[in-house]
Structure formats: structure tokens, C-alpha cells
Amino acid sequence: MTECLVKNNKKVLIKGNYAIAQAAIKAGCECYFGYPITPQSEIGEYMSGKMQELHRAYVSAESELAAINMVVGACSTGAKAMTSSSSCAVALMQEALSYATSDELPVVLVSVMRAGPGLGNIYPSQGDYNQATVGGGNGDYKLIVLSPSTVQECIDLTYKTFYLAHKYRNPAVLLADGLLGQMMEPVEFTDYPYPAIDHSDWALTGAKGRPARKIRSYAPLEGPQCEHVKNLFNKYKLLEENEVMYEEFDVEDADIVVTCFGSLARNVKSAIKTCRAKGLKVGFFRPITLFPFPNRRLAEIAGMTKKILVTEVNMGQMLRDVKLAVNGKVPVSFYGKPVGAWPNVDDIVEAIEKELN
Numbered sequence: 001m002t003e004c005l006v007k008n009n010k011k012v013l014i015k016g017n018y019a020i021a022q023a024a025i026k027a028g029c030e031c032y033f034g035y036p037i038t039p040q041s042e043i044g045e046y047m048s049g050k051m052q053e054l055h056r057a058y059v060s061a062e063s064e065l066a067a068i069n070m071v072v073g074a075c076s077t078g079a080k081a082m083t084s085s086s087s088c089a090v091a092l093m094q095e096a097l098s099y100a101t102s103d104e105l106p107v108v109l110v111s112v113m114r115a116g117p118g119l120g121n122i123y124p125s126q127g128d129y130n131q132a133t134v135g136g137g138n139g140d141y142k143l144i145v146l147s148p149s150t151v152q153e154c155i156d157l158t159y160k161t162f163y164l165a166h167k168y169r170n171p172a173v174l175l176a177d178g179l180l181g182q183m184m185e186p187v188e189f190t191d192y193p194y195p196a197i198d199h200s201d202w203a204l205t206g207a208k209g210r211p212a213r214k215i216r217s218y219a220p221l222e223g224p225q226c227e228h229v230k231n232l233f234n235k236y237k238l239l240e241e242n243e244v245m246y247e248e249f250d251v252e253d254a255d256i257v258v259t260c261f262g263s264l265a266r267n268v269k270s271a272i273k274t275c276r277a278k279g280l281k282v283g284f285f286r287p288i289t290l291f292p293f294p295n296r297r298l299a300e301i302a303g304m305t306k307k308i309l310v311t312e313v314n315m316g317q318m319l320r321d322v323k324l325a326v327n328g329k330v331p332v333s334f335y336g337k338p339v340g341a342w343p344n345v346d347d348i349v350e351a352i353e354k355e356l357n
Contacts, residue, residue: 011186016151016176017042019187020110023158024082025050027192031057031081033070035089038122039178040112043084068093068109075105076215078203080162084110087128088119091136097171098137101232102217106165106172113177115339124178125339126262129317132175133290140229142236144172145290146245149265151185157288163194164243168235175290179342180263236292244297245288250276251301254283256355259298260311261287261318264342268311271348282352290318295325302329309355311348312336
């Protein structure tokens with residue numbers, strides 16, 4: 001395995017999956033439990049060598065179910081633990097994620113999307129937006145979800161994912177895709193920029209010298225369960241108030257604003273620059289946190305523009321959240337495809353021009 005191939009002005013050329021794995025190490029990941037599936041297998045490959053070299057815990061689990069439950073167990077001690085997987089395999093983890101959310105455990109999951117539904121194939125896709133933001137587990141719960149668009153953001157948002165998971169004691173997902181996982185770009189690794197989080201008041205570290213503690217999602221009576229779920233949603237409100245992240249440009253005078261998430265932003269940005277060169281007033285908006293979703297800012301933008309175009313490499317999953325945020329202020333339309341090569345710049349320009357005509 002080649003960790004980096006080129007060094008130039010403090011930057012290294014590195015594949016996205018390796019960048020995520022190296023960032024997790026620098027974030028202080030103490031335990032990695034995983035099971036291989038394309039297109040994220042290089043994360044586990046990297047961890048298999050580096051974690052043992054650093055005398056940290058690494059287990060190649062017998063299944064995805066085993067991997068996520070090992071993470072739940074490690075996180076109950078306050079450890080920084082993570083797993084990584086993809087799409088149909090992440091589907092198997094939904095029950096454990098629901099448990100971890102109710103248990104208020106700082107689970108970190110890296111999800112590198114591939115094609116679906118079902119087994120699908122190894123081509124890139126953005127078809128797991130709903131899986132990450134809505135989830136397939138039972139009950140009322142939310143996962144923190146961050147979506148990078150570049151290999152550099154794979155590093156920066158891996159740091160942020162660990163921090164938010166531990167700050168809010170809530171499972172957090174880095175939602176990447178097969179394109180980002182396999183591409184190489186020059187990046188810079190900084191030191192982990194966030195403060196340590198004290199878990200000494202809840203973590204299960206042995207009860208010698210203190211009263212015993214419990215971590216469980218089961219509340220046998222209606223009243224305590226209602227109170228517990230309401231407390232979880234108070235935490236989600238704090239996330240919405242304090243942790244929303246997005247990227248935007250040229251929205252102030254735009255006749256149409258194009259919104260997307262993840263690595264598709266690369267082609268969308270180029271398309272918007274092409275449109276601006278033609279004299280078309282086109283703006284750009286990208287949610288970086290998919291939960292908490294930037295509802296407030298998108299509603300403000302809806303009051304400034306005439307139309308919003310949602311672009312995705314799926315059949316319109318973020319589209320629902322955009323429509324909810326816009327709340328009927330302006331028309332919202334969709335352009336996308338379900339799987340494979342991202343729409344190219346010319347295709348996106350054509351879709352924008354069609355909406356403006």
C-alpha cells in the first residue's frame with residue numbers, strides 16, 4: 001500500500017479512502033472494526049497495518065453486524081471507535097445505529113456509497129442519502145451526517161465527524177461515495193483541531209470506587225421513554241442551532257440557484273462558472289451537514305431567487321428536504337441520474353438553461 005506518492009509544498013497525493021483512514025488515526029481513533037466491501041475496502045486495509053503499528057485495536061469482523069456492534073461496545077467505554085462500509089452492508093447496521101442513538105454513544109461510521117437498490121454494483125452513486133439522514137432503524141432518532149466533496153474535505157470532515165459524535169454523544173456518519181473513495185488529490189493533513197471531550201461522567205470503565213452505571217435503550221415505562229426521546233430531540237435542536245455547515249456563492253443576484261451535495265458539487269461548480277460566463281445569473285448552494293440540514297439558510301435563499309434546481313446522482317432524495325426548506329416560496333425542480341458517471345458539465349449547463357427558458 002502506498003500512503004502518499006508525491007510531496008509538494010506540504011501536500012501529499014493520496015486516495016480518498018486512505019485519506020479518511022489516516023485522518024481517523026490523527027483524530028485519535030482507538031478501535032477500528034470492519035468488514036470489506038467495495039468501494040471502501042482500502043480503509044480497512046490501511047487500518048489493518050497502522051492500528052496494530054500504533055498498538056490500537058483492529059478487528060476484521062466476521063460480518064457487518066458484528067463490526068457495528070463491536071463499535072457500540074467500544075464506544076460504551078468512551079473510546080473513539082469507528083467502522084466503515086458501503087450501502088447494502090450499511091443497511092445491515094441500521095438496528096445497531098438505532099440502539100446506539102438511544103444509548104447516546106459516539107459511534108463513527110464512514111459510509112462510501114455504491115449503486116443500489118439491493119446488492120447493486122460497485123459504480124458510484126448518491127443513493128444512500130435517505131439511508132443516512134432518515135435511517136432504517138426503529139423509533140424517533142437522528143444521525144449526524146456530513147458529506148465531503150473533495151479528498152481534502154474527506155480529511156477535514158472525518159475530524160469533524162469524530163468531534164461531533166463525541167461532543168453530542170450521538171452516532172455520526174461521514175457520507176462519501178465511490179468516486180471520492182477511489183480518486184486521488186493533493187491534500188494537507190493538519191493536526192486534529194478539536195478539544196478532547198470528557199466522558200468520565202457516563203462511560204463504562206469499571207465501577208470500582210464509584211456507583212455502578214447503566215447504558216441501555218430500554219425504558220419499561222411510558223413516561224421515562226417519552227422523556228428520553230424528548231431529551232434526544234432537544235439535543236438535535238442544539239445541533240441545528242450550532243452545527244449547520246454549507247457552502248454557497250453567487251446567490252444574491254441569482255435567477256436560479258443550483259443545489260447538490262457531495263462530490264457532484266465539483267461538476268456543478270464548473271457548470272455555474274460556465275453559465276456566469278454566458279451572462280446567466282446562476283447561484284450555488286451545497287449542504288455540508290445533511291443533518292442538521294441548513295433549512296434556515298435555504299429558506300432565505302428561496303426568498304432571493306426565482307427557482308431552485310436540485311441535482312443528485314439518485315432519483316431525488318435530497319429533493320424532499322429542499323422542498324421542505326423552501327416551503328413553496330419558489331418552484332423546485334430536479335435533474336439527476338441514479339448511478340454511474342456523474343452528469344458532466346455540459347449536461348448540467350443544458351439542464352440549467354432549460355430551467356431558465
